[in-house]
Amino acid sequence: MYESANVSDDADRTAFRRAEKKYKLYYEQDSKFSRKKKLPKPIDLSELLDFNLILQNFNEKGLLPDGIRVSKIDSSRVFCLENRPGFYFIPGALSLEEQCKWIKESLTNFPQPPNRTNHNAIYGPITDLFDSAKENKVLVQDDLTNNKWNFCEEDIAKAKHRSCKSVSASLLLRKLRWSTLGLQFDWSKRNYDVSLPHNNIPDALCQLAKTHAAIAMPVGEEFRPEAAIVNYFGLGDTLGGHLDDMEADWSKPIVSMSLGCKAIFLLGGKSKEDLPHAMYLRSGDVVLMAGEARECYHGVPRIFTDEENAEIGALESELSHGSGHFIAEYIKTSRININIRQVF
Numbered sequence: 001m002y003e004s005a006n007v008s009d010d011a012d013r014t015a016f017r018r019a020e021k022k023y024k025l026y027y028e029q030d031s032k033f034s035r036k037k038k039l040p041k042p043i044d045l046s047e048l049l050d051f052n053l054i055l056q057n058f059n060e061k062g063l064l065p066d067g068i069r070v071s072k073i074d075s076s077r078v079f080c081l082e083n084r085p086g087f088y089f090i091p092g093a094l095s096l097e098e099q100c101k102w103i104k105e106s107l108t109n110f111p112q113p114p115n116r117t118n119h120n121a122i123y124g125p126i127t128d129l130f131d132s133a134k135e136n137k138v139l140v141q142d143d144l145t146n147n148k149w150n151f152c153e154e155d156i157a158k159a160k161h162r163s164c165k166s167v168s169a170s171l172l173l174r175k176l177r178w179s180t181l182g183l184q185f186d187w188s189k190r191n192y193d194v195s196l197p198h199n200n201i202p203d204a205l206c207q208l209a210k211t212h213a214a215i216a217m218p219v220g221e222e223f224r225p226e227a228a229i230v231n232y233f234g235l236g237d238t239l240g241g242h243l244d245d246m247e248a249d250w251s252k253p254i255v256s257m258s259l260g261c262k263a264i265f266l267l268g269g270k271s272k273e274d275l276p277h278a279m280y281l282r283s284g285d286v287v288l289m290a291g292e293a294r295e296c297y298h299g300v301p302r303i304f305t306d307e308e309n310a311e312i313g314a315l316e317s318e319l320s321h322g323s324g325h326f327i328a329e330y331i332k333t334s335r336i337n338i339n340i341r342q343v344f
């Protein structure tokens with residue numbers, strides 16, 4: 001899965017790689033070394049599919065761009081691409097309230113053991129990362145021989161653990177890149193390890209995934225959410241072109257929810273030589289990939305964290321009213337993606 005996200009093998013050679021480079025965040029050469037604020041290089045956004053605009057044009061004028069089809073499921077419009085069967089885009093599928101709920105869960109509960117995160121490999125299982133970051137705590141290595149790490153107050157950490165390795169919880173939260181729910185994915189073996197301890201995916205998330213997955217399910221079958229990967233993106237983070245091919249039955253969709261800052265999503269073809277479609281993903285959008293679309297390379301070359309482009313004004317104010325300032329501050333410069341899978 002993510003090993004193929006290492007795209008150094010094909011340098012500039014493929015259409016997919018060229019699109020990634022086109023949209024990735026680069027800084028203006030001379031701003032890097034000057035004392036002025038680093039300036040992002042401008043990019044050409046004219047070829048991006050914007051499903052918000054497409055939806056608006058369809059609602060107001062009944063117009064659709066070539067190659068795009070639309071259907072209505074309950075109260076939502078679902079868009080499809082004629083040359084990518086099995087791909088579905090549901091703009092604004094999640095209400096503001098739902099977005100807030102899943103952002104909060106992604107930061108507080110989803111990274112809790114037995115769920116694993118990218119930090120496991122270095123620190124072992126760590127609990128209460130979010131609360132510890134909020135309380136300015138520090139993770140210190142209490143037991144060198146057993147590589148045991150625990151959070152403690154900043155001043156205690158300074159006094160007691162002068163000789164120990166330590167890292168601030170807020171840095172660890174900033175560097176959180178993924179957590180896994182349900183059946184745990186073993187990145188080193190590139191497979192699901194059913195022997196690892198795990199909790200089921202929370203019921204409310206299962207229900208949400210089932211509802212959206214229904215659009216892409218074979219007739220008469222119900223989606224079984226068995227595993228999920230939560231991706232966390234900060235400024236400059238990307239997800240390289242890859243396939244999700246570790247699930248047994250590709251006729252079942254991957255249900256992918258976007259939260260927080262706006263992103264660019266690339267949907268390529270079965271070969272990296274195929275020219276990818278580039279599209280915006282906004283907070284609340286849901287994408288499904290099923291059937292043939294499961295064989296299509298895809299990735300996220302860019303997230304927008306600046307106020308003008310992130311498009312999270314409403315989300316931010318909703319969050320700062322409900323869940324508190326800390327989550328709103330985090331999401332201002334972050335994107336979270338929850339993608340839910342049926343493994344067997």
Ligand SMILES: O=C(O)CCC(=O)C(=O)O
Pocket residue numbers: 229231239244256258265281298299300337339
């Ligand atoms: O972040 C996204 O929108 C896509 C995530 C993805 O493709 C994955 O986790 O496999």
Ligand SMILES: [Fe+2]
Pocket residue numbers: 242243244298
């Ligand atoms: Fe993926």
